[in-house]
Amino acid sequence: MHPELRDLVDRYSAPVPRYTSYPTAPHFHAGIGPDTYARWLGALAPDATISLYLHIPYCDRLCWFCGCHTKHTLRYEPVAAYLEALHNEIDWVGAKLAGRGRVTAIHLGGGSPTLVSPQDLLTLKAKLSGAFNIAEDAEISIEIDPNDLDAGRYDAMAQFGLTRASLGVQDFDPHVQRAINRLQSFEQTKTVVDAMRARGVGSVNLDLLYGLPFQTEEGLARTISSALDLRPDRVALFGYAHVPWMKPHQKMIPEDALPDRHARFSQAALAAELLAAAGLEPIGFDHFALPGDALAVAARQGRLRRNFQGYTDDAAEALIGLGASAIGQLPQGYVQNITATADYSKAVSSGSGATAKGFALAPADKLRARTIASLLCYFRIDERDLAGFGAAATALLREAAATALVDTDGLTEMRDGAFVVTDKGRPFVRAVAARFDAYFGTGTARHSAAV
Numbered sequence: 001m002h003p004e005l006r007d008l009v010d011r012y013s014a015p016v017p018r019y020t021s022y023p024t025a026p027h028f029h030a031g032i033g034p035d036t037y038a039r040w041l042g043a044l045a046p047d048a049t050i051s052l053y054l055h056i057p058y059c060d061r062l063c064w065f066c067g068c069h070t071k072h073t074l075r076y077e078p079v080a081a082y083l084e085a086l087h088n089e090i091d092w093v094g095a096k097l098a099g100r101g102r103v104t105a106i107h108l109g110g111g112s113p114t115l116v117s118p119q120d121l122l123t124l125k126a127k128l129s130g131a132f133n134i135a136e137d138a139e140i141s142i143e144i145d146p147n148d149l150d151a152g153r154y155d156a157m158a159q160f161g162l163t164r165a166s167l168g169v170q171d172f173d174p175h176v177q178r179a180i181n182r183l184q185s186f187e188q189t190k191t192v193v194d195a196m197r198a199r200g201v202g203s204v205n206l207d208l209l210y211g212l213p214f215q216t217e218e219g220l221a222r223t224i225s226s227a228l229d230l231r232p233d234r235v236a237l238f239g240y241a242h243v244p245w246m247k248p249h250q251k252m253i254p255e256d257a258l259p260d261r262h263a264r265f266s267q268a269a270l271a272a273e274l275l276a277a278a279g280l281e282p283i284g285f286d287h288f289a290l291p292g293d294a295l296a297v298a299a300r301q302g303r304l305r306r307n308f309q310g311y312t313d314d315a316a317e318a319l320i321g322l323g324a325s326a327i328g329q330l331p332q333g334y335v336q337n338i339t340a341t342a343d344y345s346k347a348v349s350s351g352s353g354a355t356a357k358g359f360a361l362a363p364a365d366k367l368r369a370r371t372i373a374s375l376l377c378y379f380r381i382d383e384r385d386l387a388g389f390g391a392a393a394t395a396l397l398r399e400a401a402a403t404a405l406v407d408t409d410g411l412t413e414m415r416d417g418a419f420v421v422t423d424k425g426r427p428f429v430r431a432v433a434a435r436f437d438a439y440f441g442t443g444t445a446r447h448s449a450a451v
Helices: 003-012 034-042 077-097 118-131 151-160 174-180 186-198 217-229 248-252 261-277 294-300 341-349 363-378 390-405 426-434
Strands: 049-056 102-110 134-144 164-170 203-210 234-239 281-283 287-289 305-307 310-312 318-322 327-330 333-337 355-360 412-415 418-421
Touching: 003 261, 003 426, 034 077, 034 327, 034 333, 034 355, 049 077, 077 118, 077 318, 077 341, 118 151, 134 151, 151 186, 164 174, 164 186, 186 203, 186 217, 203 217, 203 261, 217 261, 234 261, 261 281, 261 287, 261 426, 281 294, 287 294, 305 363, 318 333, 363 390, 363 426, 390 412, 390 418, 418 426
Parallel strands: 049 102, 049 318, 102 134, 134 164, 164 203, 203 234
Antiparallel strands: 234 287, 281 287, 305 310, 318 327, 327 333, 333 355, 412 418
16 A cells, blocks of 8 residues: 555544534434324325335344344344334334325335245235325335245235345454354355346345455455356445444454555455446445446436435335334434334334434535535535535535645535545545534544544
């Protein structure tokens, strides 16, 4: 690595948020509860578009790298009981909407939603159809653990209406897999991809990780090559976030086996180069998609967005989170459900909403949210990006120009009146975005490395 680049990595790899929201979740507070959420749902326009996220916080194995809210179970009874609670929340939200809105996207995440039995999965779809107006062409995606699947689950997902399958791969190297407790062969993964495509699923996404224990550039290159053999429509390339203070199970990962910041940077650069060489277009800072994929089309047309699932072409006006710890986003702000499954189930079973905290957005928050989203999606900010914010937008662009003026590292510049993240600065775009975060550093939150 060139000494100048090594120095940049040293100075710009400090922990910063991933910015799947602004303000970020650590700034949510308990002043937003079920009553506020009910008012916000009731204020949605009758023709509003809605995206649903359903969180299934159970796995039948615990991957040590995981940063999600989930728990390990070898019995199905807790899952079945949780689904009953989820049905109660669906009824509560549906009643508050009172027929408003049209669902254009549904995403099941976790945890491992494929742990749900075929019959329970179809019962869940029926519950959703009874509570919400679901568009016939709604995009439906599910996060898949290949270890959970059998013919009945494949068929149930197809009947559910699955249009996009998202498979966690992480790395195909057995040594790395053992270190993160995620044994999953290429053949096993290919079986899932083939089964999904045989049932008419039109888009397959693979999640890959760099920065894992014992991971090398050579091993990562082999994983990329194997992943490309599966002909994915999209690839999400994430840096492993080592946050054992938040996720104690990550202490099972030997820290001395983790690549350092320079190795992480080189791994990310290599993976991005290999994916682009295979014809996948870079989307933002960590996604790639075939040119004909909806995500790539949205990026070219200026419709790319970023939410709690990462980069998306989902243009819905409201994201409704269902399930323990699920986060929702409405025009007025954010809401997050109770995290503990027992407390969540008790709340919704009593007929109450499950909102534990949230954040009401002021105009200044919305302006900075738009700014940070523009940086992460398009690596630029200009007057068109901030249209509708008036004098506040003009002041922010002056702030951006002042930032570029003192940027002696060349990560940003002003170009034709726009604040632009240069090619040199793109790997550090999260650090650039943090410059516009009015809340960054004001709380006790700890974040993952920026590269």
